[in-house]
Amino acid sequence: EAAVTQSPRSKVAVTGGKVTLSCHQTNNHDYMYWYRQDTGHGLRLIHYSYVADSTEKGDIPDGYKASRPSQENFSLILELASLSQTAVYFCASKQGADNQAPLFGEGTRLSVL
Amino acid sequence: AQSVTQPDARVTVSEGASLQLRCKYSYFGTPYLFWYVQYPRQGLQLLLKYYPGDPVVQGVNGFEAEFSKSNSSFHLRKASVHWSDWAVYFCARGNTGGLSGKLTFGEGTQVTVIS
Numbered sequence: 001e002a003a004v005t006q007s008p009r010s011k012v013a014v015t016g017g018k019v020t021l022s023c024h025q026t027n028n029h030d031y032m033y034w035y036r037q038d039t040g041h042g043l044r045l046i047h048y049s050y051v052a053d054s055t056e057k058g059d060i061p062d063g064y065k066a067s068r069p070s071q072e073n074f075s076l077i078l079e080l081a082s083l084s085q086t087a088v089y090f091c092a093s094k095q096g097a098d099n100q101a102p103l104f105g106e107g108t109r110l111s112v113l
Numbered sequence: 114a115q116s117v118t119q120p121d122a123r124v125t126v127s128e129g130a131s132l133q134l135r136c137k138y139s140y141f142g143t144p145y146l147f148w149y150v151q152y153p154r155q156g157l158q159l160l161l162k163y164y165p166g167d168p169v170v171q172g173v174n175g176f177e178a179e180f181s182k183s184n185s186s187f188h189l190r191k192a193s194v195h196w197s198d199w200a201v202y203f204c205a206r207g208n209t210g211g212l213s214g215k216l217t218f219g220e221g222t223q224v225t226v227i228s
């Protein structure tokens with residue numbers, strides 16, 4: 001069964017600390033995405049990747065880095081976490097065709113204190 | 114700017130009643146369109162998707178949506194709501210002919226089901 005697994009599911013971080021969110025997919029999908037969801041808002045794209053060892057900036061990349069070391073794994077890195085980065089983060093993967101729907105993970109709830 | 118708008122932030126509906134959730138998009142052409150549902154503390158699950166073709170699309174759990182190019186809309190409907198439909202619903206737009214496969218999401222509609 002197709003799956004996107006995120007870890008951790010929740011995290012509390014301190015301001016200025018480094019945070020790494022991990023995503024693993026077993027779907028053999030080319031594309032992977034990191035989205036951010038804030039309370040009362042839709043999802044906004046942070047970074048994405050369509051091939052291993054390459055990442056692209058999404059709509060709100062500032063303050064985030066991404067890493068795609070293999071087709072299956074895609075990480076989101078907050079080098080210096082800030083209060084404004086408190087949110088729920090979703091990873092997604094999909095096949096290469098534009099008409100395919102991304103498959104989402106269950107989300108990581110990040111609180112920066 | 115090319116966007117997706119869900120004008121209703123919250124909708125309350127009685128169990129067994131019909132439901133319509135509105136979605137308006139802006140795009141230069143005919144986009145791919147999606148409806149996702151998010152149950153409490155869960156990820157997004159696909160309800161249905163639209164590709165250029167039949168304007169009425171059937172989805173899971175009795176949901177359907179109708180695409181209108183003239184109105185730039187993709188409204189979601191369900192004939193009879195169940196308590197388990199209590200969730201947040203997101204409309205999203207994909208780009209045809211693009212390389213990224215990115216989706217642009219609306220802000221979501223919270224559906225509350227009352228008995």
